[in-house]
Amino acid sequence: MGWIGTTLDALVSEISPEAGRRRALARSAAKLAMNYDAASRGRRAAGWKAPATDADAAAFGVRARLRQLSRDMVRNRPYAARAREVVTSNVVGTGIVPSVVHESAEVQAQIWAVLSEHLLTPALDARGELDLYAMQEVVIGTVFTDGEVLARRRIRRGKYARDLPLGFQVELLEADHLDDTVTSWGKNEVIEGVEYSPIGDIEAYHIFDEHPGSARMRGLKLTSRRVPWQDVLHIRRFDRPGQLRGVPWLAPVMMTMGEISDYQEAQILKQKMAALLAAVVTYDKDSGVDPSKRLKGLEALEPGAVVGTPEGTAVNFTTPPKVDDYQPFMREALGAVAMGIGITRESLTGDLSGVNFSSGRMGRMEMDRNVERWQRMVIMQFCMGVERWMRESWAMQRVLPTEIIRLNHTPPRRPLIDPNDEIDAFLKQIEGGVNSRQNVQRTLGLDPERIRRERAEDAQKDGDAKLAPTGASNLPTARENRAKANPEGTVT
Incomplete structure (x- = not known):
């Protein structure tokens, strides 16, 4: 520590024993931390970032940027688009199927007749486009790309009911609809459009009427409304305790995917260069060859052609670069991307070379565990939320005897x-x-x-x-x- 540090510690302890005790404890903790190489701050750990933020603060201020980058990757990077399709098709497939649980088969059939007319038709969608299964597909796809998605209940009465079997519809909204300009609502704090009560739970969402990036909103003022939590389903994956917001699933692999794309472009350019075979013709200055006839027969060489060159000329062919190690590099890089997302490399690339039954089965078993967790997320946060809205609407409309209705949700095969x-x-x-x-x-x-x-x-x-x-x-x-x-x- 040196005599300066020792003298300073002694001086601080003499003036303020409490402060001296804290300095001694801090020095002891620092010495203990140095026993772990990863905790050191030397050259090997230069550039490592380890902020002491909670789950939501880690992405505070950059969540929108991450969403935009993730969407761009899904639009323009084939492996990002493929990863989204793999997750979507495995989690919901053709749909997580609801079924009515009731002791009486007759009542069960009557309940299901009403529910199927509402849930399994576009009547469920506020825009009249999607049924429950299509909504599930959009939900998990958006959670993958954006990290989170909102489902808002729209109560329909009177002329707006349009003969709906049940008096509500569901509107799916991207997280961009959250108004991050609101910072408080009474005693409640509002962070990035989400309103929290004094005890920390979500009380409401402040939602724009239109998407901020909509073409028809250019030049117009955005207005937001406070929507109680009962009318909003917030679907996202929880990775840390206390987390209430989501981040794109591509976040851990964005840098790697960008570098893979740069590498592919460089290899494509290198391949184009490798396909270029050029002939360089040199002439002796004393050859006396007529300049108009110097390249005669060399302008365009055909396969099998035998061409003579004038005396005093030499023809040298270029040596284009070779494309080596492309497949081994891409295999390892895409394997890292697949692991970061939670799927297998074979499902990401479609390449089954070198995979036997046992290895394919083991890899699929690991991925199936992740799929089951993601299915539970969709069921608990979206399907059961729609079930709650269905029960509340059922009780208000008294479609059938107002007894408790319970649904089972069966994931795809x-x-x-x-x-x-x-x-x-x-x-x-x-x-x-x-x-x-x-x-x-x-x-x-x-x-x-x-x-x-x-x-x-x-x-x-x-x-x-x-x-x-x-x-x-x-x-x-x-x-x-x-x-x-x-x-x-x-x-x-």
Whole structure:
């Protein structure tokens, strides 16, 4: 520490013992931190950024910039667009299917008849374009690109109801609609358009009537409205405790993707240069060749041509650069991008070379865990929010007896890599009591209530036709099928 530091510590302790104690504790903590190389501030850690901000402050002031960069990448970078499609198609696919849970099959059918007319038609959309499944696709795609998306409830009454089965519609809004010019509302603090109560929970959103970037809003003054939280669904991924805002999923890999694009452009230019083969003709100054005939026969060489050159000339061909190591570099770089997003490199690139069944299955299992988490995010924050609005509208309109309505939400079917063995494993789980039939059915993207109803209908019709009953116990397993195909037991 040196005699100067020691003398200064002694002087501070003499004047203020409390301040001296704090200096001693700070020095001790600094010595302990130096035991970790990553905590050092030397040359090796130069340029490292480690601000002590909370989850939302980390992106404060730059959230809009991140959204704009992410959107531009999805528009113009093929791998960014591909990553969004992979996430969207795996999380929602053809749709997370709602189903009514009720003891009475008759009441269940009556409820579903009303809900399907509202949820599964464009009547749900405030613009009359999207049904519930299409909205789910837009929601997860926007969360991927922007980090968050808003769904606003629009109450419809009277002439604005337009014969809707239920008196509400849903309007999807980008986060740009949040008015970041409002800083307070009474005793509540407003940060980036989100109003927080004194205890820190969200009370309202301040939303522009129009998108700030709309072409028809140029030159016009933007106005925002305070919308209570009950009328807004805020869908985003939570990565840290206390986080209330989202960031684009491409944020950790934006720099890498930009550098990959620069590298690709450089390689393309290099490839164009490699395709250029030029001939340089030199002449002896004393050759006496007529200048008008110097390049005769060399202006355009054709395959297989034999061309003579005048005496005193020499022809030298250029050596264009070679394009080397492109595929190994791109493979590793795109693997890093895929890991940063949470998907497999094979799904990002579509390249299955060098992948066998086991490695493909292991990679897919890891990605499936992420997909399940993202599906839960969409179900909890969007699907169940729409269900809450549906229940409230149902109670106000008294469409049917106002009893409690509950929905199940079934994610899309996960593609099976080996259907025979995997279905066989599911059946053994059910028989062994380690899994339920309806949970397996949901894993396969099927609605247990619908299957139960249709099986009852099949059994009734088979009974009326005096057909023998069929069931899972009568179906041969995958192992029995292989044994029949290979009775000798030889290895195939």
